[in-house]
Amino acid sequence: AGAWHTLHEDDDYSFHGMKPEPSAVNQRPLLEQLQKNARKFNLALAMDPDADRIRFADARMDIDMNRFAPIAYANVLAGGLKGGVVHSVPSSGFTGKIARSEGQPVVETMVGFKNFREAFNAGKVVMGFEESDGISFKGHTLEKCSLAGFLAALTALSDHNSNLSDQYLALQKKYGYYYPDRAGVDVKGVSVEDWQRYKSAVVDVLQHKLFKVGDTLTIGGAEKTIQSLNTIDGVKIVLDDDSWILLRPSGTEPKFRYYFEVVSDRELADAGPMLAAYNEAAESLLQKARDYVDNAK
Numbered sequence: 001a002g003a004w005h006t007l008h009e010d011d012d013y014s015f016h017g018m019k020p021e022p023s024a025v026n027q028r029p030l031l032e033q034l035q036k037n038a039r040k041f042n043l044a045l046a047m048d049p050d051a052d053r054i055r056f057a058d059a060r061m062d063i064d065m066n067r068f069a070p071i072a073y074a075n076v077l078a079g080g081l082k083g084g085v086v087h088s089v090p091s092s093g094f095t096g097k098i099a100r101s102e103g104q105p106v107v108e109t110m111v112g113f114k115n116f117r118e119a120f121n122a123g124k125v126v127m128g129f130e131e132s133d134g135i136s137f138k139g140h141t142l143e144k145c146s147l148a149g150f151l152a153a154l155t156a157l158s159d160h161n162s163n164l165s166d167q168y169l170a171l172q173k174k175y176g177y178y179y180p181d182r183a184g185v186d187v188k189g190v191s192v193e194d195w196q197r198y199k200s201a202v203v204d205v206l207q208h209k210l211f212k213v214g215d216t217l218t219i220g221g222a223e224k225t226i227q228s229l230n231t232i233d234g235v236k237i238v239l240d241d242d243s244w245i246l247l248r249p250s251g252t253e254p255k256f257r258y259y260f261e262v263v264s265d266r267e268l269a270d271a272g273p274m275l276a277a278y279n280e281a282a283e284s285l286l287q288k289a290r291d292y293v294d295n296a297k
Contacts, residue, residue, distance in 0.1 A: 005033070015049070022046040022055030022133045027062045034059040041163060043153060047146040053133040054146035056153055061165040066092035066180050069129040071167050072152040074098055075159060076126055076137070083126030083138060086119040088112070089233045090246050090259040091131040094171075094178040097242075101175060110233040111251065113144045131180070131259075172267065179271040180261040183279055185286065187254040198293065199249035202256070205289040206235045206247055217285075220277030237285075245282045247289075258282035 007029070008016060018026060030044035034057065044057040056063040063071075073085055073095050084105035085095050096106040105124055109115035113136070116128040126138040134144030137152070153164060160167055172178075190198060207229075216223045217239070224243070230236035234248025246259040260278040262271060 003037070003039070020049050022048060022053050022064075024062055024064070027055060027057050030057050031059070031062060041157065043157060043164065045146075045150055045153065051146045052144045054135070054149040055133045056149075056164060058163045058165050060163070061168065063164050063168065064131070065129050065133045065135060066094065066131050066178075067168055068149070068153070068164065069095045069127070069135065070098055070171050070175075071156055071164055072129075072135065072149070073127050074167075074171055075152070075156045077102055077104070078159070079155075081126050081138070084119075084124050086116045086125045086128040088115070088130040088132075089230060089236055090182070090248070090257075091129060092178050092180045092261055093242060093244070093263065094175070095127075095129070097175050097178075098171070108230065108232065111248070113142075117142050131182075177264045177267050178261060179264075179268065179275060180259070181275045181279065182257065182259045183282070184250070184255050184257040185283070187256065190254050195254040199254075199256070201293045201296075202286075202289050203234055203249060205292045206285070207231045209292065210285065210288060211237070217281060219281045220274055243278070245278060245285065247282060247286050256286055258286060 026046055030046065034042045034044055038059070042058050045054055047054050055065065056068055069087070082104065084107060085099045086107040086109060087095065088111045089108050090111060099106045107119045107125060111130070113128070113130060113134050119125045120128060120138065120142055127135070129135040135149045136143065136145050137148055140148050156164060156167060187195065187198065211226060213226050213229060215226050217226065224239040224241065226237055227240045228238045230238065234246060236244055236246040238244045242263040244261055247256065249256055260282055262274045262278060268274065
């Protein structure tokens with residue numbers, strides 16, 4: 001027999017003293033409960049209060065949107081619905097790799113689900129997602145919707161008769177191994193006006209003055225050649241092995257964010273050291289841009 005358990009059903013306007021968002025930290029109790037129950041098929045999900053963002057887990061794995069999106073998209077294609085995918089520029093490239101491999105278009109946009117509307121309305125794509133745990137589908141709302149994500153997860157479980165983590169691992173073996181991460185640095189002691197000027201100056205340096213296509217970066221002791229630069233939202237540096245680094249200012253607070261993804265054709269026993277190297281490279285590039293601006297004053 002199956003079982004259904006819910007948490008945090010009571011009205012608590014302090015949100016039990018935690019940030020009301022799907023996150024790795026907030027997923028831990030769900031993972032622990034699934035592992036304790038030890039059922040063959042299992043699924044946990046967490047939504048934010050207005051039910052626009054959703055994050056999954058099973059007993060093996062915390063499944064954020066960077067991991068769930070390839071599962072959902074591959075299942076859409078397997079169901080016979082053809083079309084591309086749209087995602088925000090900080091999101092993992094895994095789903096895009098699946099789309100390109102299957103001859104479908106990929107659209108990257110600035111951060112913000114509203115930026116997906118053009119691709120959806122033009123009929124180019126069947127799914128859109130962003131790494132901050134938002135997802136929606138063709139024929140559904142043009143905004144992110146956790147209920148659509150939940151139904152897609154149930155469909156994937158039912159269609160494949162396997163847990164989401166098993167499906168994710170199978171997709172990795174077929175298309176490659178993707179290891180995304182993110183970090184950031186606060187800019188303290190600035191007014192709103194000063195922050196607007198400062199971030200624009202730093203972004204201009206990042207986009208136009210530090211590097212160009214064909215240059216090399218040394219990351220983790222290895223030289224990587226810049227394959228392309230995407231400047232629709234900060235600067236995304238795509239390297240010759242499809243790994244990448246994105247540097248952009250936050251749209252809500254005085255902070256620079258950096259995102260990065262290690263891409264490999266083989267599974268990494270421990271991606272931690274390589275992710276740390278990309279984190280260090282992102283920090284270094286951002287600091288160079290900030291130094292450039294500060295020295296120009």
